[in-house]
Amino acid sequence: xxxxxxxxxxxxxxxxxxxxxxxxxxxxxxxxxxxxxxxxxxxxxxxxxxxxxxxxxxxxxxxxxxxxxxxxxxxxxxxxxxxxxxxxxxxxxxxxxxxxxxxxxxxxxxxxxxx
Amino acid sequence: xxxxxxxxxxxxxxxxxxxxxxxxxxxxxxxxxxxxxxxxxxxxxxxxxxxxxxxxxxxxxxxxxxxxxxxxxxxxxxxxxxxxxxxxxxxxxxxxxxxxxxxxxxxxxxxxxxx
Numbered sequence: 001x002x003x004x005x006x007x008x009x010x011x012x013x014x015x016x017x018x019x020x021x022x023x024x025x026x027x028x029x030x031x032x033x034x035x036x037x038x039x040x041x042x043x044x045x046x047x048x049x050x051x052x053x054x055x056x057x058x059x060x061x062x063x064x065x066x067x068x069x070x071x072x073x074x075x076x077x078x079x080x081x082x083x084x085x086x087x088x089x090x091x092x093x094x095x096x097x098x099x100x101x102x103x104x105x106x107x108x109x110x111x112x113x114x115x
Numbered sequence: 116x117x118x119x120x121x122x123x124x125x126x127x128x129x130x131x132x133x134x135x136x137x138x139x140x141x142x143x144x145x146x147x148x149x150x151x152x153x154x155x156x157x158x159x160x161x162x163x164x165x166x167x168x169x170x171x172x173x174x175x176x177x178x179x180x181x182x183x184x185x186x187x188x189x190x191x192x193x194x195x196x197x198x199x200x201x202x203x204x205x206x207x208x209x210x211x212x213x214x215x216x217x218x219x220x221x222x223x224x225x226x227x228x229x230x
Contacts, residue, residue, distance in 0.1 A: 034218055043119070043205055043221035090158070102171070103219055105158040 002027040002093045006106035014114045019063075019078040021109045023091030026072065033074040034092040034103070035065055044090060050074060061085070086113045118142065121206050121222035128196065129230055136191040136225045138206030147189040148219065149181060150205040158205070164189060196229045203227070 007022040025031055032051050036044040048059025055067040061084075065076045074091060091106040119140045128134050140147065149161040163171040164183040178200075180192040189206055203226050207219040 036221075041224075041226065043121075043223045044207075044219075045221070046218045049218055102160065102163070107157045 002031065002102075002104050004091050004093050004104055004106035006089075006091050006109050008109055009107065010110045010112065012112040012114055013081045015083055016080050019076070019081045019085065019111065021076040021089050021091075021111065023065075023074045023076065023106060024072055025074060025091070025093045027093055032094045033065075033067060034094070035059065035063070035074075035076050036090045036092060036105075037061075038088045038090065038108075040087075047076070047089075081111075081113050083113050083115065086111055119206055119208055119220050119222035121204075121225050123225060124223065125226045125228075127228045127230060128193070130196060130198075132196075133192070133194040135193065136204055136206075136227075138189040138191075138222055140187055140189075140206075140208040140220070142208055142220060144208035144210050144220070145186050146209045147183060147186075148207040148209075149189065149191050150207065152203040152205055152224070154202075162191075193227075196227075198229050201227055201229045 003026045005024045011021060013019055034049045035047040037047050038044050047063050048057045048065055050057045050067045058064045063076055063078045065074050067074050088108045088110045090108045092103045094103050122137045126134060146165045148163050151159045151161055160173050161175045162169060162181045167183050167186055178195050182190040203224045205224045206222040209219040210217040
């Protein structure tokens with residue numbers, strides 16, 4: 001079984017400030033981890049993913065995330081927030097299940113950027 | 116066309132109507148998914164098709180009926196829906212085949228309103 005917890009359903013940061021969105025996961029097997037972004041009335045778009053190898057993963061739009069196995073975390077960060085970053089962000093975990101891939105999503109974090 | 120395309124983008128239907136949602140992917144993937152996204156709820160996986168066979172049905176009511184005629188197309192047939200079925204319905208595809216380290220690609224969704 002696998003699950004994802006996103007701490008904070010709403011996060012507000014000032015333009016130019018650090019963005020930190022938290023994600024903790026639970027998985028009985030080595031997980032694959034993803035961050036998706038959703039703009040209003042749009043589908044989900046992949047920001048970045050961790051599969052194996054380097055634990056610091058860089059994605060699009062200046063975002064990055066670090067896989068910390070000891071903390072079962074995969075927090076998303078961006079050094080300097082931009083107005084265009086306002087959106088909803090979803091963390092997801094996937095685990096091999098003998099051909100039946102199953103992405104489990106967190107409840108999402110709505111990011112607001114304050115001018 | 117590229118990616119995952121869903122039609123229609125918006126749909127209003129009465130509780131006695133029958134309608135269908137369509138999804139088409141141009142990515143050569145062999146797994147397709149239907150998700151339901153309701154306000155203040157996590158993304159709910161409804162159906163998974165892998166190689167055109169349904170591999171998962173997460174206890175979805177029978178008023179939702181999926182169809183996958185080939186690996187590029189996925190339908191969701193709707194009949195006698197309830198107002199609580201109003202939501203954003205998202206289609207996704209992935210490479211599947213046991214490779215759960217590959218991400219899902221999402222369509223823009225169909226905003227369904229049941230009146």
